[in-house]
Amino acid sequence: MSHEGEAAVDAVAAVADRLETERSHLTDLDSAIGDADHGGNMARGWAAAAEAVTELDDPEPVAVVKTAGKTLLSEVGGASGPLYGGSLVFASPELEDGLTAETAVAFAETYLEKVQDRGDARIGDKTMVDALVPAVHTFKKSVEVDDMEPVAALAKAVAAAERGVEFTVPIRASKGRASYLGWRSVGHQDPGATSTLFIVEELLDVATAYVEVPGELPDDAESPTIPDGEVTED
Amino acid sequence: MVGLVVVSHSQTAADGIAEVAGEMAGETRIEPVGGDGQGGFGTVADDIEIAIEDADAGDGVVVLVDLGSAVMNAEVAIEMSDAEAVIADAPVLEGAVNAAVAATSGKATVESVHAQAEAARGVEKL
Numbered sequence: 001m002s003h004e005g006e007a008a009v010d011a012v013a014a015v016a017d018r019l020e021t022e023r024s025h026l027t028d029l030d031s032a033i034g035d036a037d038h039g040g041n042m043a044r045g046w047a048a049a050a051e052a053v054t055e056l057d058d059p060e061p062v063a064v065v066k067t068a069g070k071t072l073l074s075e076v077g078g079a080s081g082p083l084y085g086g087s088l089v090f091a092s093p094e095l096e097d098g099l100t101a102e103t104a105v106a107f108a109e110t111y112l113e114k115v116q117d118r119g120d121a122r123i124g125d126k127t128m129v130d131a132l133v134p135a136v137h138t139f140k141k142s143v144e145v146d147d148m149e150p151v152a153a154l155a156k157a158v159a160a161a162e163r164g165v166e167f168t169v170p171i172r173a174s175k176g177r178a179s180y181l182g183w184r185s186v187g188h189q190d191p192g193a194t195s196t197l198f199i200v201e202e203l204l205d206v207a208t209a210y211v212e213v214p215g216e217l218p219d220d221a222e223s224p225t226i227p228d229g230e231v232t233e234d
Numbered sequence: 235m236v237g238l239v240v241v242s243h244s245q246t247a248a249d250g251i252a253e254v255a256g257e258m259a260g261e262t263r264i265e266p267v268g269g270d271g272q273g274g275f276g277t278v279a280d281d282i283e284i285a286i287e288d289a290d291a292g293d294g295v296v297v298l299v300d301l302g303s304a305v306m307n308a309e310v311a312i313e314m315s316d317a318e319a320v321i322a323d324a325p326v327l328e329g330a331v332n333a334a335v336a337a338t339s340g341k342a343t344v345e346s347v348h349a350q351a352e353a354a355r356g357v358e359k360l
Contacts, residue, residue, distance in 0.1 A: 077270020
């Protein structure tokens with residue numbers, strides 16, 4: 001197994017562990033504004049994914065990510081299957097040449113594109129997109145414009161995702177099950193944005209175990225962390 | 235003959251809608267599919283794909299869906315399936331009844347059944 005493949009397998013296992021730990025937390029968030037299945041669905045799906053990737057003969061990153069995504073698609077009953085799993089499958093070919101700063105950015109961008117395409121959600125709809133857009137955009141800008149080490153860029157992305165999660169609290173849902181509640185969704189944190197943050201946090205945690213960390217990791221996200229034109233006034 | 239798939243978060247609801255539509259459906263195949271596969275509510279792309287294959291008699295399939303994730307999982311199922319299948323943007327029960335009637339026509343195509351299913355969108359009840 002390559003070093004990168006090993007890291008990918010570890011990352012899936014780390015996400016599975018974290019989501020099992022957060023199962024009731026996510027379910028509580030989803031009980032308030034959804035159908036209370038996010039914690040159970042994510043924990044069950046990622047546990048199955050973690051098991052599936054250990055059975056791969058040649059676990060290169062592309063195969064690990066694709067297998068994890070396919071497992072989520074078949075194990076998770078609900079929108080999380082196509083959104084988290086389908087998007088992993090769709091974006092996995094970006095890792096064909098292994099795990100580099102360049103392929104990681106391409107993977108993150110393709111993943112985001114598929115999530116938005118499938119769910120038809122934009123920033124401000126109170127969905128996982130509110131965490132994912134700032135995370136992906138911050139990662140890309142930190143690598144491409146600020147020339148940061150990928151692991152430092154990922155730390156910035158985590159901070160950006162945190163801000164995105166906080167941003168979901170005061171806004172009204174206009175996509176997903178929570179949108180049926182209208183104004184009653186205000187004041188509640190979005191479970192999909194929250195689980196997206198957990199996933200990015202675990203990716204950072206595993207990354208720091210595999211690469212040399214350049215000094216102190218950044219823990220702040222400077223504004224603006226989302227691309228121009230992403231937020232439109234209705 | 236064009237086949238139909240009814241996707242609901244609830245297997246019970248999918249079965250019931252297929253029963254109601256089935257009264258008008260003649261020989262048309264109507265496959266209900268629903269639930270998260272663990273006895274709970276939800277929809278699963280793999281299960282919908284199987285339902286599409288079962289409903290397909292070679293002339294394609296029109297898929298009726300209920301809420302949010304049913305749409306997404308049906309899209310994924312259609313991408314995975316070899317059958318010609320389309321989702322109708324229609325209320326699931328009324329659309330299924332309309333589609334079932336349309337499918338019994340000797341000249342029915344996926345396009346004509348799909349159009350009839352979507353015609354249920356504008357039906358007023360009062």
